[in-house]
Amino acid sequence: xxxxxxxxxxxxxxxxxxxxxxxxxxxxxxxxxxxxxxxxxxxxxxxxxxxxxxxxxxxxxxxxxxxxxxxxxxxxxxxxxxxxxxxxxxxxxxxxxxxxxxxxxxxxxxxxxxxxxxxxxxxxxxxxxxxxxxxxxxxxxxxxxxxxxxxxxxxxxxxxxxxxxxxxxxxxxxxxxxxxxxxxxxxxxxxxxxxxxxxxxxxxxxxxxxxxxxxxxxxxxxxxxxxxxxxxxxxxxxxxxxxxxxxxxxxxxxxxxxxxxxxxxxxxxxxxxxxxxxxxxxxxxxxxxxxxxxxxxxxxxxxxxxxxxx
Amino acid sequence: xxxxxxxxxxxxxxxxxxxxxxxxxxxxxxxxxxxxxxxxxxxxxxxxxxxxxxxxxxxxxxxxxxxxxxxxxxxxxxxxxxxxxxxxxxxxxxxxxxxxxxxxxxxxxxxxxxxxxxxxxxxxxxxxxxxxxxxxxxxxxxxxxxxxxxxxxxxxxxxxxxxxxxxxxxxxxxxxxxxxxxxxxxxxxxxxxxxxxxxxxxxxxxxxxxxxxxxxxxxxxxxxxxxxxxxxxxxxxxxxxxxxxxxxxxxxxxxxxxxxxxxxxxxxxxxxxxxxxxxxxxxxxxxxxxxxxxxxxxxxxxxxxxxxxx
Numbered sequence: 001x002x003x004x005x006x007x008x009x010x011x012x013x014x015x016x017x018x019x020x021x022x023x024x025x026x027x028x029x030x031x032x033x034x035x036x037x038x039x040x041x042x043x044x045x046x047x048x049x050x051x052x053x054x055x056x057x058x059x060x061x062x063x064x065x066x067x068x069x070x071x072x073x074x075x076x077x078x079x080x081x082x083x084x085x086x087x088x089x090x091x092x093x094x095x096x097x098x099x100x101x102x103x104x105x106x107x108x109x110x111x112x113x114x115x116x117x118x119x120x121x122x123x124x125x126x127x128x129x130x131x132x133x134x135x136x137x138x139x140x141x142x143x144x145x146x147x148x149x150x151x152x153x154x155x156x157x158x159x160x161x162x163x164x165x166x167x168x169x170x171x172x173x174x175x176x177x178x179x180x181x182x183x184x185x186x187x188x189x190x191x192x193x194x195x196x197x198x199x200x201x202x203x204x205x206x207x208x209x210x211x212x213x214x215x216x217x218x219x220x221x222x223x224x225x226x227x228x229x230x231x232x233x234x235x236x237x238x239x240x241x242x243x244x245x246x247x248x249x250x251x252x253x254x255x256x257x258x259x260x261x262x263x264x265x266x267x268x269x270x271x272x273x274x275x276x277x278x279x280x281x282x283x284x285x286x287x288x289x290x291x292x293x294x295x296x297x298x299x300x301x302x303x304x305x306x307x308x309x310x
Numbered sequence: 311x312x313x314x315x316x317x318x319x320x321x322x323x324x325x326x327x328x329x330x331x332x333x334x335x336x337x338x339x340x341x342x343x344x345x346x347x348x349x350x351x352x353x354x355x356x357x358x359x360x361x362x363x364x365x366x367x368x369x370x371x372x373x374x375x376x377x378x379x380x381x382x383x384x385x386x387x388x389x390x391x392x393x394x395x396x397x398x399x400x401x402x403x404x405x406x407x408x409x410x411x412x413x414x415x416x417x418x419x420x421x422x423x424x425x426x427x428x429x430x431x432x433x434x435x436x437x438x439x440x441x442x443x444x445x446x447x448x449x450x451x452x453x454x455x456x457x458x459x460x461x462x463x464x465x466x467x468x469x470x471x472x473x474x475x476x477x478x479x480x481x482x483x484x485x486x487x488x489x490x491x492x493x494x495x496x497x498x499x500x501x502x503x504x505x506x507x508x509x510x511x512x513x514x515x516x517x518x519x520x521x522x523x524x525x526x527x528x529x530x531x532x533x534x535x536x537x538x539x540x541x542x543x544x545x546x547x548x549x550x551x552x553x554x555x556x557x558x559x560x561x562x563x564x565x566x567x568x569x570x571x572x573x574x575x576x577x578x579x580x581x582x583x584x585x586x587x588x589x590x591x592x593x594x595x596x597x598x599x600x601x602x603x604x605x606x607x608x609x610x611x612x613x614x615x616x617x618x619x620x
């Protein structure tokens with residue numbers, strides 16, 4: 001029998017899906033589950049080990065732990081109604097660090113219009129498992145399965161920030177703005193609600209595993225292909241500079257990196273223009289087709305967009 | 311500044327309550343939070359370290375991880391509608407152990423009339439954070455604050471099983487029945503629904519921290535006292551035997567030990583008799599008074615019932 005490490009986390013999560021039951025309308029495979037009439041729920045774990053890059057404060061770690069959960073609600077278009085947090089922290093840690101983590105969670109929840117509604121604490125290596133709850137208020141949850149050839153493909157904001165921030169830290173560069181994107185991602189809750197309310201969005205997900213992975217997931221789930229125009233991808237201003245200084249390619253920073261919390265969505269080409277009337281920042285980056293996979297078009301040249309980090 | 315270990319887990323949870331927001335009708339301090347119209351949510355962490363006594367299988371550990379959460383729903387009288395599970399498991403662990411844990415969670419959820427609706431997996435030391443969701447279906451949630459002098463005090467089943475099981479293992483005694491109580495506690499979900507539906511229950515909580523702590527909590531929350539008759543406490547048949555063989559007192563096994571998942575409740579003395587018409591096993595163990603704390607009456611002698619393990 002293989003160990004968990006040998007099988008790998010992705011495969012394990014895939015295997016665990018056989019245990020998932022669609023108690024409500026939405027089955028497994030989306031950012032969050034929908035139960036009852038219109039309650040949306042999602043769980044994500046973060047750890048000191050993996051999600052606390054150099055320079056991140058405990059308060060920012062708490063914000064991050066909450067943000068990854070609220071981002072999953074945002075991707076469905078749900079309005080957050082609470083978050084529970086299970087903390088497993090080292091007994092040797094300063095208690096102030098624990099309060100700072102809770103304060104960060106609380107601030108992110110407040111930013112998302114809700115609060116901490118419960119939790120538990122046990123000794124552990126520095127893990128926060130958050131469970132965010134949301135409600136659809138009668139809107140239809142946005143899924144990953146509805147993209148159709150001809151739909152436009154768009155993202156809610158400039159990309160590459162977290163990847164560039166991490167790369168800057170790794171190379172000893174001082175880009176405070178880039179680091180902020182990494183330390184305090186903004187869950188696009190208000191944007192998700194506007195998108196689901198518009199009725200023109202055919203699929204949506206967040207970029208927590210990176211744009212490349214998200215594009216592949218939408219293509220697989222919706223059984224479509226996507227062409228992305230490199231030049232259309234909105235970029236944080238410092239991304240090109242950090243790419244140049246470190247030699248890390250623009251493609252990697254923009255497509256092959258997780259920790260990005262903008263929303264990727266597809267929308268009806270005939271009706272998406274009503275989104276311009278909304279209080280919503282977004283950029284069209286490509287089109288849905290029937291090729292079966294995502295491709296990047298840069299200066300006329302095509303390349304397949306890989307799944308996972310690259 | 312003190313460390314988390316120096317401050318202690320209980321104090322930390324107490325301190326964290328300042329972050330809790332009553333998003334719905336029920337504030338912090340109960341087994342679970344109520345949000346929206348009648349959604350109940352609760353989070354509990356269990357770990358290999360603390361909650362996997364010798365001889366417990368991974369499947370039983372999974373059951374246990376789910377049961378502690380469903381028990382919190384049971385204490386409110388909620389009907390479970392789903393559970394999410396965040397697993398932090400060692401990469402060196404056999405993948406079969408992970409499947410067994412999920413299978414145990416799944417079986418317990420099925421026993422409680424629901425299923426696993428989502429989750430996340432990351433490397434970690436062996437921690438499962440569950441979040442159970444329930445719905446009140448129009449019933450009023452049972453709280454810890456409603457006990458009034460004159461109410462009867464009752465529990466849903468025989469006590470001492472998990473404590474006796476642990477003591478048996480610790481002393482190399484072979485009491486399979488006792489060990490089963492420890493390994494696979496039964497969340498009293500059906501009982502909780504009957505109790506909340508009856509309309510005669512004034513307060514309720516589960517015994518996860520032991521009967522002694524639960525009695526103290528009800529007294530503090532409801533600002534009452536409670537007299538418990540030792541002879542009235544329903545006991546698993548093997549408790550007296552294990553107490554005698556090991557020298558661990560009956561009081562300790564029955565009152566001073568967590569991991570017990572029966573429900574403790576108080577009820578209107580004039581109307582509780584309607585509970586006898588229900589499909590519900592329960593035993594009256596005492597009465598609510600105005601003394602301000604719980605006391606044990608054994609062979610005419612009174613002693614104060616301590617908070618926490620003893």
